[in-house]
Amino acid sequence: MPPQLTVCTFVNSEPLAQSLSQILSxxxxxxxxxxxxxxxxxxxxxxxxxxxxxxxxxxxxxKNVTHRLSEQGTLLPVVILPQESKVISFHATTNQSLPPAQKNNNSSSAQTNPLFHAAEVRLHFSQLPELSGFIDKAIAQFVTLSPVSSLPDLFTTDEIATELSHRSFLLQQQRRLSEKLKERLGYLGVYYKRNPQLFLRHLPPSERQKILENLKSEYRQIVLKYFSQDNTLNQRIDNFVDKSFFADISVSRIVEIHMELMEEFSKQLKLEGRSEDILLDYRLTLIDVIAHLGEMYRRSIPRES
Incomplete structure (x- = not known):
């Protein structure tokens, strides 16, 4: 069987809630x-x-709800039902004859000025019985949604870090949903676009240093937990790789971060009178991270038509 999809609904209309119950149960x-x-x-x-x-x-x-979601960096596929759907029940939409103007209104794609994001799907209430298909469509459009968005001319280091974090969440969701679509719909892949304004080489020196320090700190935690039973390790690696990808960090820079950290650990071990041989094991950490990052860059290359 195809994998289950987790759908979250937020409606105030009781008739609409009953209709969704029939469709989504x-x-x-x-x-x-x-x-x-x-x-x-x-x-x-x-x-x-x-x-x-x-x-x-x-x-x-x-609008307030989607604004709050955006502020939190929580971007997800979305199907938006119009307000008039509150007075239409599922049975009514399947049996009621609609005026010609309503029947011809089959617009279900995102509007010119989207409320949430460019991949949102809007339904007319007459299309409610087809909701399952439009959920699949919303997910398919979402996994091709570009993370690129406009940034102010002047921005702080904290804003850049927040932006990278938000786009990292988007990328994680796109990868996860892409795998589900492969099983459900035979979806073949995603072309991820990045914002050059966030590339490390384009940032002012102070902000560039702040991003590198943040990445080094995250990499340190990965190294310290790499041989433990910590079940958050894979998520930590994914987060580190996603941020590196959006900042266009090179593999050689990742190697530099690794070597700097190993040098720090080496000095600490010498002070404690312990052998440095244990550090050789952490080459596996570096290989793991580089493999993940290399795959990200490989998938970012547009497919030939």
Missing amino acids: GDRYIWLAACSESDFFDVIEQHKHQIDCLVLEDDGSL
Whole structure:
């Protein structure tokens, strides 16, 4: 069977909630329902790394919700239902005859001025019975969503670090969902685009140094936990590689970070009168990280048409 998709819904309309219950109940989906804004953000906080798609009702307060999601750097596939859907039940949409103007309104792609992001999918209430297909479409569009966004001319180091973190989350979600689409839809791959403004070589010296110090600190934690049973290790490596990718860090720079850290450890071991041979084992850490980063760069090359 195809893998289950985890869908989080936030609607205020009871008829619409009942309709979603009929569509999303069953073996195909894991359904997380929220009926208030506070409940919704609690669900997001607990499950944002597992949620595959959001289904939201545009009831007038949605702009505030999507703005808060964007501020948190939580970008996810989304299907947006219009406000008038609150008065339409699932049975009504399957049986009711619609006026010609409504029947011809089949727009389900993102609008010119998207509310959340450029890959959002909007449905007319008459398309609600086809929601499953549009969820797949929203995910397919999301995995090709470019992380590039405009940055202010003047920005601080903290803002750059936040931007890299947000784009790292987007990339992780795209990779995870791409694998699900391969199983469900035969999706063949993703072309990731990056913002050259965030490349290390284009940053002012002070900000460049701050990013490198942050990466070195993260790499230190990876090394210290590499041979432990820490179940967060793979996530740490993914985060490190994603940030390196978006900052266009070269493999040679990663080797420099590794050698600098090994030199620090060597000095500490000498002070403690211990052998430095243990440091040789951490070549495996370097190989692991470089392999992950190399794969990221390989996948970023556009496929020939």
